[in-house]
Amino acid sequence: MAGLFDEPTISYVQVAVERAVDRYPNGLTYGVPERLAPIEAGQLVTVPLGRGNTPTEAWVLSTSDNPPTPSDTKETKQIISKNAETVSLPNDLVSLASWISSYYCSAIGPTLSTMLPGPVRKGTGLKTKTLLDVPTSPPLDTKITKKQEHVLACITALPKNERPIGVAHLMKIASLGSRGPIDRLCKHGFLSTHQVTHVEAAWFKRTIDNKEAPTLTDDQQKVFDAISPTLSNGYSCHLLHGVTGSGKTEMYIRLIDHAIKDGGKAIVLVPEISLTPQTAARLMGRFPNKQVAILHSALTKAQRHQQWAMAASGEADIILGARSAVFAPVPIDDLKIIIVDEEHDHSYKQDQTPRYHGRDVAIRRASSAKCPIVLGSATPSMESWWNATRRNISTLHTLPRRAPGLTSPTIEIVNMRIARAAAKGVIPVFSRELEHEIQRSLATGGQILLLLNRRGFAPWIACSSRGCDWMMRCEHCESSMVYHRRKPLEEVGFVRCHHCAKEQRVPKSCPDCSKPVIRLGAGTQKLEAIIRETIPLPDDQIARLDTDTARKSSDLHSTLDRFTRGEIRVLLGTQMIAKGLDVAGVTLVGVIDADTAIDLPDFRASERTYQLVAQVCGRCGRGSGNAKAIVQTYNPEAPAIVLAAQNKYEEFASRELQLRQETGLPPSTRMARFVIRDDTFEVTAGRANALYERLMSIVPPAIQLTAAAPCVLTRIADRYRFDLTASAPTARELQHFLGDARGRQYITNNRDLAIDVDPVSML
Ligand code: ADP
Ligand code: ZN
Ligand code: ZN
Numbered sequence: 001m002a003g004l005f006d007e008p009t010i011s012y013v014q015v016a017v018e019r020a021v022d023r024y025p026n027g028l029t030y031g032v033p034e035r036l037a038p039i040e041a042g043q044l045v046t047v048p049l050g051r052g053n054t055p056t057e058a059w060v061l062s063t064s065d066n067p068p069t070p071s072d073t074k075e076t077k078q079i080i081s082k083n084a085e086t087v088s089l090p091n092d093l094v095s096l097a098s099w100i101s102s103y104y105c106s107a108i109g110p111t112l113s114t115m116l117p118g119p120v121r122k123g124t125g126l127k128t129k130t131l132l133d134v135p136t137s138p139p140l141d142t143k144i145t146k147k148q149e150h151v152l153a154c155i156t157a158l159p160k161n162e163r164p165i166g167v168a169h170l171m172k173i174a175s176l177g178s179r180g181p182i183d184r185l186c187k188h189g190f191l192s193t194h195q196v197t198h199v200e201a202a203w204f205k206r207t208i209d210n211k212e213a214p215t216l217t218d219d220q221q222k223v224f225d226a227i228s229p230t231l232s233n234g235y236s237c238h239l240l241h242g243v244t245g246s247g248k249t250e251m252y253i254r255l256i257d258h259a260i261k262d263g264g265k266a267i268v269l270v271p272e273i274s275l276t277p278q279t280a281a282r283l284m285g286r287f288p289n290k291q292v293a294i295l296h297s298a299l300t301k302a303q304r305h306q307q308w309a310m311a312a313s314g315e316a317d318i319i320l321g322a323r324s325a326v327f328a329p330v331p332i333d334d335l336k337i338i339i340v341d342e343e344h345d346h347s348y349k350q351d352q353t354p355r356y357h358g359r360d361v362a363i364r365r366a367s368s369a370k371c372p373i374v375l376g377s378a379t380p381s382m383e384s385w386w387n388a389t390r391r392n393i394s395t396l397h398t399l400p401r402r403a404p405g406l407t408s409p410t411i412e413i414v415n416m417r418i419a420r421a422a423a424k425g426v427i428p429v430f431s432r433e434l435e436h437e438i439q440r441s442l443a444t445g446g447q448i449l450l451l452l453n454r455r456g457f458a459p460w461i462a463c464s465s466r467g468c469d470w471m472m473r474c475e476h477c478e479s480s481m482v483y484h485r486r487k488p489l490e491e492v493g494f495v496r497c498h499h500c501a502k503e504q505r506v507p508k509s510c511p512d513c514s515k516p517v518i519r520l521g522a523g524t525q526k527l528e529a530i531i532r533e534t535i536p537l538p539d540d541q542i543a544r545l546d547t548d549t550a551r552k553s554s555d556l557h558s559t560l561d562r563f564t565r566g567e568i569r570v571l572l573g574t575q576m577i578a579k580g581l582d583v584a585g586v587t588l589v590g591v592i593d594a595d596t597a598i599d600l601p602d603f604r605a606s607e608r609t610y611q612l613v614a615q616v617c618g619r620c621g622r623g624s625g626n627a628k629a630i631v632q633t634y635n636p637e638a639p640a641i642v643l644a645a646q647n648k649y650e651e652f653a654s655r656e657l658q659l660r661q662e663t664g665l666p667p668s669t670r671m672a673r674f675v676i677r678d679d680t681f682e683v684t685a686g687r688a689n690a691l692y693e694r695l696m697s698i699v700p701p702a703i704q705l706t707a708a709a710p711c712v713l714t715r716i717a718d719r720y721r722f723d724l725t726a727s728a729p730t731a732r733e734l735q736h737f738l739g740d741a742r743g744r745q746y747i748t749n750n751r752d753l754a755i756d757v758d759p760v761s762m763l
Contacts (some may be wrong), residue, residue: 273428
């Protein structure tokens, strides 16, 4: 085909179709007609696709002057148009997308689209404005007033590179009270006008935190002295292991300050939106003369576009955000440091394609930007610990002590088996020890945090008859239905499935034997009800925080603010409250059930339990006075719980790594997980086994393939699930195998198959 408009092709581009199939990892080649030149990598274009030449959006991956093979010049179709509204992605992000696409087995087109926020792509919030300049050939003999002459003199005096300028700007430098003189100059051709579209920069309001920079402790100084010289030394990776409250954030601030002094930029990743307000306030407070862009999912569309544009234009000095902020379009030469706070957090892994890990992509980005990256955590992931202590591909820095003025809480483990034995019947939510500490804390004016990692009122609805084992299950998932109350203190309720969100009414009696049904166990709603009924505090001094109460980020922020100001005395909730909170008044932390993670059939169950207990216990002892944490568990001997209570991370980590090594699990090996999904059990099993056979036929000896088996969650939203895993000694070997399987089209990421490289959840 000679092109839709019979124009000669002047150059070539390789493009990736947006909604695409995985078939052409290097892209499809199209010709560029003269009228569309130049076209650059990172732009969105429309190309004719397939036999019907359906106009289809595609990303430009690369450009070249010559056809791919000289003989098919005639065959090459031409691009139809370029997408004018969309900002293009910078080159380094296009390369990063190629890496993600290859490493995480995701098609390149959709991967690129993930990087560009929807509002940026659609041009949401774009405004047009008029800029003024001196025309190349001004009119010769029209009379102008003194004032107009002055205006012309002002704009002409500007250096060429500062023109064209906006109307308001010109009014200001010419000290005009109205725009009349400018309009008349334009009308008669003394000023030329240029229409440009742009997004207006809109910086978030600052809550300036006037805290002076503290004098660093010896430990902190040592860490700073070790990392800061690397700022001018190309890529390096650092793991900052510091107990909660040891000054990790202080370290980030000092390093950023150093890195951005001469126009450099910093990217700071935090796990979730809930952490952003406090961290943002601190960063902004400590950098009153720098601009901070904030990227997270709760922004409006226009705000997202603005923040993105501010990063792209280089106006923002610091970009703070959750996982996807790793794609902030900071000019690559300006990027001087990347910080990943709470690097162990699982929310850095995206659970839909591309299934990338924000931390690992950040490492990749730092390496191509040739700048240092600092991963910080009180409870580093086994992966990062392994990299720092065994593979020596990152440098370990330690802050073993809390910052001056902070105390270390006493942590007490309470064996709930004893409480259960004593109870004869209904198992109490609170042990006597915790009850006692709550009273003590309230009497001394302290604030209390209570963690229960289970939403709803009661996690199970079951039959009251001993001989009957009926339990209410979701009709669409392999899971139990959770009882929720409509309001905390009212009996009216419903049941909901936490996997597919379907709701049902509570049956009056058991469908199997007609005996009454009972509700078993406790979730955050029940905890709230008990607290409200038993603690003599005004209603508004008690609050619950979980995804049911914090539907909007503003709800979350206002609750956190009220807690920070001391207006809320008792805050209870799910792991949302386990992170980031830095409140001096907290004198008691209670973990209602430390076992919510420990029994999960996932090889990271222990690691997660350690993290949860250590993180939540770190929330107290930030003010003066005694602080205590009580950890209730049915597994009082479990190393994860015992060592977390003793704050012995290193001991826990080396035990855990030893176990992983003995069992051949990550991080001692690298894993890819394949989840096969289909509509019936038999079809799913059949497809899973067929995949296993196919992979077996090409698997190299170094790679371990597990046979296909039903997932722990066998069915979600009427889709059956089977999985199998491939483990390799190194990432390189795993990648080679995946590349081979992908090239043969044995595996492709789609609705029926999820390929998860470096999976963080095995459920
Ligand atoms: P982390 O990020 O490890 O939890 P932070 O940096 O938030 O620790 O520090 C905890 C608290 O201690 C903060 O309020 C911080 O301002 C304060 N702090 C940190 N370093 C010092 C120091 N050297 N002297 C006094 N206070 C400090
Ligand atoms: Zn369900
Ligand atoms: Zn029954």
